[in-house]
Amino acid sequence: MTHRILIVEDEPSIAELIAINLTHAGYEVERAMQTEVALSLMKDSLPSLLILDWMLPGKSGVQFAKELKANERTRGLPILMLTAKSEEMDKVSGLDSGADDYVTKPFSPKELVARVRALLRRQTPIEHTGPLTLGPIKMDPSAHRVFAVWPDHDPKPISLGPTEYRLLQYFMANPERVHSRENLLDKVWGNEVYIEERTVDVHIKRLRAALVPVDCDRYIETVRGSGYRITKTPTET
Numbered sequence: 001m002t003h004r005i006l007i008v009e010d011e012p013s014i015a016e017l018i019a020i021n022l023t024h025a026g027y028e029v030e031r032a033m034q035t036e037v038a039l040s041l042m043k044d045s046l047p048s049l050l051i052l053d054w055m056l057p058g059k060s061g062v063q064f065a066k067e068l069k070a071n072e073r074t075r076g077l078p079i080l081m082l083t084a085k086s087e088e089m090d091k092v093s094g095l096d097s098g099a100d101d102y103v104t105k106p107f108s109p110k111e112l113v114a115r116v117r118a119l120l121r122r123q124t125p126i127e128h129t130g131p132l133t134l135g136p137i138k139m140d141p142s143a144h145r146v147f148a149v150w151p152d153h154d155p156k157p158i159s160l161g162p163t164e165y166r167l168l169q170y171f172m173a174n175p176e177r178v179h180s181r182e183n184l185l186d187k188v189w190g191n192e193v194y195i196e197e198r199t200v201d202v203h204i205k206r207l208r209a210a211l212v213p214v215d216c217d218r219y220i221e222t223v224r225g226s227g228y229r230i231t232k233t234p235t236e237t
């Protein structure tokens with residue numbers, strides 16, 4: 001299957017550079033200069049991935065990412081954010097907006113393609129596992145679905161972004177063990193691109209936020225100085 005990638009970037013030369021390199025790497029490419037155009041291109045079918053510029057005329061990329069992540073239909077769509085701002089804080093708020101990864105301008109086309117590839121790979125389950133259960137959380141990797149099943153309640157679907165899904169899958173397949181950030185980056189992100197360890201914290205935060213409505217966030221524990229673990233017997237706080 002050929003992946004379709006939608007580039008939302010108002011700077012024609014940058015959009016062109018990305019399009020050429022992605023096409024060369026075997027991807028199908030669509031382009032939009034504004035978010036409204038991007039939305040209309042996503043109406044009939046969603047792309048495999050969105051490359052989104054931070055600064056756009058009209059609605060900003062950050063705002064657009066937030067809206068897409070708040071929408072049930074587009075929540076799982078991986079977003080690679082392009083940012084001209086290199087300050088640490090900006091990177092984190094880019095991720096906070098819902099982006100799954102970011103690249104700072106100026107970037108090397110080779111790195112961008114590597115990150116696209118890594119992000120698409122993260123879309124596929126870590127490895128084939130059967131259904132996983134941890135307390136009330138049930139995951140069916142073959143259907144790519146997660147539910148919270150509390151006694152005397154109907155199962156409630158848990159909607160997760162691609163990275164959060166992989167993270168939860170890895171935790172559930174390896175419960176009751178402390179995983180360092182470095183280990184999580186290796187197992188969940190893959191080590192083909194350089195990603196800062198703080199990125200893990202951002203996605204843990206996002207995973208917990210997705211688990212709050214079904215009262216399951218406390219199953220993901222922070223182990224101070226070591227990392228994170230999922231446990232059937234959380235310490236109530």
Ligand code: CA
Nearest residue numbers: 010053055056
């Ligand atoms: Ca721009």
